[in-house]
Each structure stands twice: as structure tokens, then as C-alpha cells.
Amino acid sequence: MMSLRQIRYFIAIAETGSVSAAASTVFISQSTLTMALRQLEDELGVELFVRHAKGMELTHSGHQFLRQAHLIMSAVDNAKRSLQQSTDDIVGELNIGVTSLVAGYYLADLLSRFQRIYHKVKIRVVEDEREYIEHLLVSGELDVAVLMLSNLEHRSALNTEVLTYSRYHIWLPPEHQLLEEESLSMDLILKEPQILLSTDGMEQRIRDIWQDTCAMPDIAMKSNSVEAVRSLVSAGMGVAVMPDMTYRPWSVEGDRVEAKRILDVSKTLDIGLAWRRGGIRNLLVDHLLEVARESMSKPSLLNQ
The missing domain is CATH 3.40.190.10 (Periplasmic binding protein-like II)
Structure with missing residues (x-):
């Protein structure tokens, strides 16, 4: 059965990137740590790390389990804190x-x-x-x-x-013709003028999404301001590919902005x-x- 000790050892390896460094961190031998990791992987039925000459690299399953491992240890720490100090x-x-x-x-x-x-x-x-x-x-x-x-x-x-994880959606002005579509693909979206958010590395992130299609977008305007993008979309100046963490339905001027999921974009x-x-x-x-x-x-x- 999975133990808190195994989870703690797994986190140590993930954070240090090697068994030797993790063993020093948690004050146990490398062989004990390796055995605990093997038992944990057997229990879960997946490989958590890719082993290579330079150390240990998390697999996709490893990244997923790391998040859950942190949540488990956080819950335990919170319980201790509420009782002890x-x-x-x-x-x-x-x-x-x-x-x-x-x-x-x-x-x-x-x-x-x-x-x-x-x-x-x-x-x-x-x-x-x-x-x-x-x-x-x-x-x-x-x-x-x-x-x-x-x-x-x-x-x-x-x-x-x-x-x-913030998914990407397409922002549209109210009553835009694309709102009538059941699902939207990037090929369809890129036929519209684009409003491009350029702050905090977002321009390159959005361009990377565009590059997955063969279409060449028409960039109507670029802005460092999320609120400017929202206002420009609501005014009908174009559409915008945006992370959903930035979405709210009203611009500063009180105009409506709609958002729809993009069918063929899985990046977050x-x-x-x-x-x-x-x-x-x-x-x-x-x-x-x-x-x-x-x-x-x-x-x-x-x-x-």
C-alpha cells in the first residue's frame, strides 16, 4: 500500500532531479530510496521517471502524480498545523x-x-x-x-x-456569425481579423498556436493590455485567441464579449x-x- 514516506521520497527525487541528491535531502541511503520508488511505481502501475545518465526526469504520468503528491502532503501538513501550533x-x-x-x-x-x-x-x-x-x-x-x-x-x-491550467478560447463580439457554429477550428477562426495580446510572452504563445495551421492570420492590432483586447473585440474590430483565465463577459465600456472553445487547440x-x-x-x-x-x-x- 502506498505510504506517505514513499510520496515524500518521490517529491524529493522530482525536486532534485537525482536519486543521490534526494537521498541526501531525506537522509536515507540511495538503495532504500530506489527501492521505495520502485515499490511506488509498482503500486501505481506506471513509470514516474525516465532514468538517464544525467539524472531522473519526470514522465507525463510523473508530472500528473507530482501535483497529487503535493496536494496529499499539503493536506497532511495542514492537519498537523491545526493540531500542533x-x-x-x-x-x-x-x-x-x-x-x-x-x-x-x-x-x-x-x-x-x-x-x-x-x-x-x-x-x-x-x-x-x-x-x-x-x-x-x-x-x-x-x-x-x-x-x-x-x-x-x-x-x-x-x-x-x-x-x-488555463485553456485557450476565442473571444468574439456579440452576434458574430461564428457564434452560430457548434464548434470552431483554428482554420475557421483565422479567416477573421485577429487582435493579438502581446504582454508577458503571450504574443509568441499565440503565434505558436497559429503555426499549427496553414492559414496566415490578418493581425488587425496588437496590445499589451487585456482590457484593450476585450474592448477591441467587443467593438467588432476582430477576434482574439486568449487564455480563459483572462475572460470576463463585459468590457470596461459595458459591451459584451463572448467566448467559445477552440476545437483543435489542446495547448494550455x-x-x-x-x-x-x-x-x-x-x-x-x-x-x-x-x-x-x-x-x-x-x-x-x-x-x-
């Missing part, structure tokens, strides 16, 4: 980085939940471009960051945890936390992770 004893400073697009949709809720529990912890937030936030993480100037994980450059130097925008791999970690990061796991996996306004 008050959060009044937890003090310190937590330096958090965030990118502009993510800040507008996730940060306020996450930090308000964290501060309600850990009200004696001082929080400092740095908002900047992803490249600079990554630099601050790797250099140790930030403890943790909330950002899009889909296009990280220094992934090998960072531990990451996906907290939510992965939102989560990143922190430096190796070295001494600010223990407050673990508390933020616990709160994030509980608060950030919320259903979208759109059908998944």
Missing part, C-alpha cells in the same frame, strides 16, 4: 516575484489568503518581465515567483509546480510557482505552497 509563531520575510499578466488574475487572492493565515510574515513583491524574475530567482534575490511556467528559460535551475497556459533548486530555501516558501495549492485550483468561468 498556531501560525502566530511564524514570522519572517518572503520575497515574491510575479509577472504582469499573472499579477492581475492570481496574486491578490493568493496573498490575501496567505496573510490571513500568516499575518506576522512580511511580504515584498517584485513585478517585472519573466526573464528578470527568473534571473532574480536563480540569483537568490527572490524566494519564489508566481508566473507562467510554459516558457521558462532556466527550468533546470528551478523547481516548479503547476497550480492551474500553465500557471504556478517557481523557486530556486538547491541551496537553503526560505521555509516560508513551503507555507506559501500550502496556501497556493488550496486556493489556486479554482474552476474557470468557462467550461473546461
